[in-house]
Amino acid sequence: MHSIYNFASGPMVWIAFIVFIGGSIYRLLNMINLAVKKESFIFTFWSWKYGLRSVIHWIVPFGSVSMRQHPVMTIVSFLFHICLLIAPIFLFAHIILWDASWNISWWSVPDSVADIMTIIVIAACIFFLVRRIKLPEVRFVTTASDYIILIIVAAPFITGLIAYHQWFCYQLFLILHIIAGEIMLMAIPFTRLSHMLFGLFTRAYTGSEFGGVRFSKDW
Numbered sequence: 185m186h187s188i189y190n191f192a193s194g195p196m197v198w199i200a201f202i203v204f205i206g207g208s209i210y211r212l213l214n215m216i217n218l219a220v221k222k223e224s225f226i227f228t229f230w231s232w233k234y235g236l237r238s239v240i241h242w243i244v245p246f247g248s249v250s251m252r253q254h255p256v257m258t259i260v261s262f263l264f265h266i267c268l269l270i271a272p273i274f275l276f277a278h279i280i281l282w283d284a285s286w287n288i289s290w291w292s293v294p295d296s297v298a299d300i301m302t303i304i305v306i307a308a309c310i311f312f313l314v315r316r317i318k319l320p321e322v323r324f325v326t327t328a329s330d331y332i333i334l335i336i337v338a339a340p341f342i343t344g345l346i347a348y349h350q351w352f353c354y355q356l357f358l359i360l361h362i363i364a365g366e367i368m369l370m371a372i373p374f375t376r377l378s379h380m381l382f383g384l385f386t387r388a389y390t391g392s393e394f395g396g397v398r399f400s401k402d403w
Contacts, residue, residue, distance in 0.1 A: 185355055192362045200366035207373030208381055215382065231392040238391020238402050239384055257315075264308035267301035268337070272365070274298075277348070299348075302341045309338040329375065336371050339364035 241247040251258040272278060276292040283289040293301075313334055316326045343361035346352055371377055379386075394402035 185359070189355065189359050189362075192359055192366070196363070196366055200369045203370040204372060207370070211373045211378060211381060215385070229392055229396045230389070231396045232388075234395025235388030235391045237395065239387050241401075242387055260308050260311050263304050264312075267304045267308075271298050271301040271305065272340070295348075299345070302345050305341045306338055306345070309334050309341075333371070333375055333377060336364075336368050336375075337377070340368055 245262050246252050246255070246258060270293065274291070274293045275298050276295060279289055279292050313331070316322050316330060340361060343357050343364050347354060347357040347361050368377075372380055390402050394400050
């Protein structure tokens with residue numbers, strides 16, 4: 185068990201970051217290359233004005249018509265994304281690891297707040313799962329990979345919560361937490377989680393087309 189922990193918290197961390205950074209750079213460069221080769225026309229109507237206008241409307245809660253039509257989904261989605269980003273980055277235990285390894289530190293959220301955020305992420309994943317199962321229009325476009333992605337996202341938070349409170353075998357769940365986090369990090373560039381990389385570009389592109397070509401709003 186100790187050797188597994190050393191590998192997961194040592195070489196595997198480097199592997200995860202190399203795959204994440206390398207994969208992200210590859211996907212972004214590939215996207216730019218494809219745009220230049222096959223859809224170079226998008227550069228003719230690209231507009232920072234309309235692109236930023238679209239981004240702002242879509243990152244503000246209830247900024248679009250569809251968000252206002254689905255208030256529960258909007259609230260859950262925004263809470264999910266906010267907690268998904270803040271909890272792991274500003275968790276005190278994670279910051280200590282960065283400080284010990286790289287002498288880098290920043291402010292942290294209280295552990296009680298991180299606990300609440302973790303529970304929100306887990307609850308949101310359950311909500312998304314039930315939604316995919318119950319709503320016919322969502323179930324129709326759902327594939328096995330969507331369920332796998334939900335597991336990949338929820339696993340680091342579930343195992344982290346259990347490990348932090350030491351409800352069961354602490355060392356086992358600590359190892360599972362580390363491995364789950366590394367799997368999620370490596371999955372980002374190569375799954376639908378890549379919208380973390382492409383989301384702003386896609387939204388700005390859509391806003392440019394609607395505002396500069398169709399002279400209409402995309403929200």
